[in-house]
Amino acid sequence: MSANSPEPLRRVEVVLLKAGRTKIRYEAELLTDDGNRVTVHAPWAGEGVRDFGFVRFEPGDVFTEHYWRDRWYAVKEVRSPEGTLKGWYCDITRPATVSGAELVVEDLDLDLWVSADGTQVLRLDEDEFEESGLSRTDPEAASAAWAALNELEQLAHPDAERRFPPL
Template sequence: MSAGSSDTGGTPEVQVEVRLVKAGRTKIRYPASLLADDGSHLVVRAPWAAEGVRDFGFVRFEPGDVFTEHYWRDRWYAVKEVRTGDGVLKGWYCDVTRPAVVRGRGPGELRYQLLVEDLDLDLWASGDGGTVLRLDEDEFEESGLAERDPVAADAARRALDELELLVRGGAFRDLLARPLPS
């Protein structure tokens, strides 16, 4: 596939700048390619965007990894499928976030921004299904969100519980079924 075109017969590829914010500051921003958008569920693909290797102990994210990222305008989480450069599934890193906000998307637009606010809670589900980990609950409690915005804190806790139930209940892959291409 050549730069600037997709695998849909030469249709120009829509570029998305993903911007992840935390506590009002930009944590990371990176380019991604839009795979699909049905008005609620967006799917983008991007290479590992951080510098070097990030070893969590249960998984390593490293240069060459490819992330297929699922965002929703009406759900309080984002799910990132992580694969090695040669396609081996590592697992899914799930961020509890406010619903995604899209800026600059209009008819014929080939570039726009996806803004996502990280709320600290995370879930990891390994590709082999053997490991499901709730992450960063201590950071969430220390963030002060429950005092500043109790409604958002409650939504974040419910989102983490929902993700865990979806993974453990076998409905996780249905959640990630791709919407129609945009």
């Protein structure tokens, strides 16, 4: 790097949209951006504990999040404060965009959970997705969302040829 080159961006603000509105925004450390996949590292950005029944997200948990500019999903590795892998939470999203120091992703309601040992693969929020009306308002996006969920579920299956997560 020359003396005149700016320092590479090390912090980004992740902006998660849902139905055109900001659902949450939080700062993350930029680990890599190869022009297609963006990987960030961030603490649990939610308030307090979120108990899904199959996993708990809580203060101190650490997320390594992978976003793609050409894929309709994001894969988030979740670890406890001690570093124990809890699993992967996968959001079905429109492809990510990066503008300056903002990483923007639109959540399309569908999700997939894969436990750390790979024995639990759960499709989540299919009812919310149907209620969103995306199938009527943007059938191509709805089709891409279902295809992304199916792809991730297939990759997470214990008999899959590729290892999960799909990096």
